[in-house]
Amino acid sequence: MRRVALILLIAFAGFAVFTLYHSVSSTLTPSDLLNMAKAENLVVSGRVENLTKEDGIVYFYITDEKSKIRAVYRGEIAGEEVIATGDWNNGTFYVKELLSKCHTEYKGG
Amino acid sequence: MVGFELLLISAFFSALSSLLFALATKRLKYAEFAEVFLYVSLSLCFAGMLLLLHYLITDNFSIYYVYAYSQREMGFEYKIAALWAGKEGSLLLWAFASLLVTSIFTNYGVKDLRKAKALTVLTAINSFLLILILLSNPFEVLPFKYNNGIGMNPLLRTPEMIIHPPLVFFGYSLVACIYAGHLAEIENRGLVKLAWAFLTAGIVLGGFWAYRTLGWGGFWGWDPVENASLLPWLSLTAYLHARKGKEFFAYLSMVFVAFTAFVTRSGILSSVHSFGEDPTGWIYLFLILACSLPLIRKWEIEDRCYTSLIFGAMIVVVLLGTVANLFRSVDRSYYLITFTPIFFATAILTLYRLRSSTKKLIHLGVILLFIGATSVWFFESKETIILSPNGEVDGIEFYLQDVSSHWNPEKTVVKAKILSSIGSIEPEIHVYPQSTVSKAFILNTPLMDYYFAMKSAGSNFVEIEFYRVPLIALVWLGSSLLLLGLISQKFRIRL
Structure with missing residues (x-):
């Protein structure tokens, strides 16, 4: 019984690894994006800068301190650090979904 | 100084x-x-x-x-x-x-x-x-x-910020007690239950907080830090079900507490919870290694105990996903494909045991939690609606009655008053000097939550994110039963 349990667990772990392999994608930085021509459904993380708003559309930059990219999003942006999903086209990142970090103030002194 | x-x-x-x-x-x-x-x-x-x-x-x-x-x-x-x-x-x-x-x-x-x-x-x-x-x-x-x-x-x-962190940190401290106790061959089931209660309350409150906050991915967003905090809870739950090999789960729980601290504080990954880069965060690796030493013992899987196996599988799924998240972004589908079948097996096993178990409330809570969580993960729907001043989604009519704003020294509150065929809706946007926060308005019904978050507003228009969240009430009811069940056991209340 103990052997069966172990085999089952190992088999499940194998299934999990297989699923995981097909579910991962890179979280990119603005620097990574600048090396790309055009791509869809990318996940980018970075700091929000120079935010302006017009007719419900937010124009801003996402930066990783080395470089920054222009971004556009329809909605509110709370917090300074974001994880954004969207399309990269003609030097602009069109954000479709955006997560705000909840503890960005944990920068410490 | x-x-x-x-x-x-x-x-x-x-x-x-x-x-x-x-x-x-x-x-x-x-x-x-x-x-x-x-x-x-x-x-x-x-x-x-x-x-x-x-x-x-x-x-x-x-x-x-x-x-x-x-x-x-x-x-x-x-x-x-x-x-x-x-x-x-x-x-x-x-x-x-x-x-x-x-x-x-x-x-x-x-x-x-x-x-x-x-x-x-x-x-x-x-x-x-x-x-x-x-x-x-x-x-x-x-x-x-x-x-x-x-x-x-x-x-x-938000009020959750006042309670959530103390609950979690007291839970972690109790886990350390269990760990140290087992090292010295002191076993105290009451202490384990207390730690489990603190961690459960912390996780449930965190889920409730995330649900009410737009942009945090719902009640459970499979965020690496959320996942990391789930690991000690899963490990303690396995401990409570094990008859042999409890030490393993006691030690593992503490390793996971150290792992959570490392994931959260090192700044190694991108998460909605991550606390920014901090060189001292890497010192937690030392704590992980030190706490792992007693783990180099034989893991005894009990005969005829499927529960250890199920919790072992859950830990494998969550740990693999969280570790993978240190290097890559893990899609939510990974958790849905792997976690849901185990969750389903847990619910079936629990249902089977419900007749004989003295822990009826806790097990009923697990079943309700399963039904609620899976229905939210698979059937939640989201739409963006613009009201100027009328709008309609799937037969539900909306009418923007008023957009008002008032100021106080801390923030400016923009409030929309919307009439609809399902009730009156009043979402808000709070404008702080640092940033803008959308305060969701939730219409609760037993079968469905209608969730409204204002994205932008003008004098005669608003843009709303509208979510329909089926059976979310079962998540809160199930979670409450978990805690209530534990309390009823503690005070020997017969239910």
């Missing part, structure tokens, strides 16, 4: 206490001195915490921590919560909780050689936490005094 000195002396006495408890494992007479030093360390740490609280309440912006996390306009309750809103303050809370729990543990049960051994480990962990606080000093003084502070992140200015 009195605060820093208080913590420095507290760390010194904690280390001394650990040393004396280690000596007491050979000669028990040293334990008396060790115990006194432990209380001195606790008192000094508490004094340090009160001092920082005093600085926060009195708006002493010459202290960097107060400047970074507080603001004159913030409410009194949020000035208290700011005590654990920052990396240094939350570590101080953890150290205090750990010292307090250690002191209570000292006086609980027999004071013998085994207790001395457990206390050696616990006081060593306390010393480790206190030394970490000294490295990131919450009492750092600025060269000049600002008139006002930056303030706590507006997203955190």
